[in-house]
Amino acid sequence: MLKESSLQRTQGQEWIAPRVREIAPSGIRAFFDLTAGNNDIISLGVGEPDFATPEHVRAACIRALERGETMYTPNAGLPELREEIARYLQNGFGLQYDAADEVIVTVGSSEALDLALRAFTAPGDEVIIPSPSYIAYSPIAHLNGGTLVEVETPAEQGFKLTAEALEKVITPRSKLLMLNFPSNPTGAVMTYEDWLPIADLVKKHNLLVLSDEIYAELTYDSRHASIAALPGMKERTIVISGFSKAFAMTGWRVGYACGNRELLAAMLKIHQYTAMCAPVLGQIAALESLRSGLRDKDQMKACFRERRTLFVEGLRTIGLHCHEPQGAFYAFPSIAHTGLQSEEFAVRLLREAGVAAVPGHVFGSGGEGHIRCSYAASTAKLNEALERMEGFMKVRI
Incomplete structure (x- = not known):
């Protein structure tokens, strides 16, 4: 006879939806959790700026609290914030939205990714996802019924997506192309010249594009190029971004989606019934960031940029070949020559050297x-x- 605790566990598994059972917990968070409470571990695992949100942004929220601004906002967000976002995207990236x-x-x-x-x-x-790419894309697509199709972006090509590779995986069932440039985890960026043949393919096969541009501000050697700015692409592209990375506002939880009004209306219907609206104080902080925080950014x-130079050169010096990241704030060094799989390398690096990094396999087969x-x-x-x-590489590899 099953004990009560065993019965509860069995019933619990039966109640969980198959799609949820089938996805794995976040590989990034798994390594982050291993570092919790251990002050001797240096964590290079979680993609979060080490800067506090600027003081004037925090002060604006304190003043709003004192005024009692704690109510719901319109479902789509504060009108003045949406206006600032539209102005910011036009001035910074040549994107025009009402x-x-x-x-x-x-x-x-x-949330914007999930809504889309x-x-x-x-x-x-079929949802086409470059590999490697941000760890959440695959599970979110799976949870929403999509059939995942990876398209590799090899290191030899700078981890860029090419039209040739994309065309090989397109089928009559292909519907969505998910993009993330500048890339997490590779730091790769795309130019307008890179996008042109891909945009032609997207239009030829009538695909919808979800372009996650959360690192758009963090490009170091060129201006960010959005595929949505190309002729004929605004109508079929949802641009997704937010304030977490470039504005050091991870905990405020404010993002945004821009695109074709009919497509956004469908997303807004879901948003109304789930989140209702983004947190009002987060929206006030985002508004202050756009109005007075561009210099902070x-x-x-x-x-x-300085840290990128220091760290990438350091990796190369200790024998880890590393692609030059052109954006975001990640280095993605190769450990292939060690003969270890990325999981084993990362676990040993954590346990033996006290450095937490994320194994590359969690970002897809690529x-x-x-x-x-x-x-x-x-x-x-x-x-440090x-x-x-360096000591780990010399002694243990």
């Missing part, structure tokens, strides 16, 4: 043979991490 019905403020960019996949994915629709970006290291950490921590990694 704030009234082509911009939705969401609970982080993650819920609104546009039917069972059996640029100063943080300059720090990331990530095996690499580890992801975030350089959104202080110079002192990066230098490099010293520990």
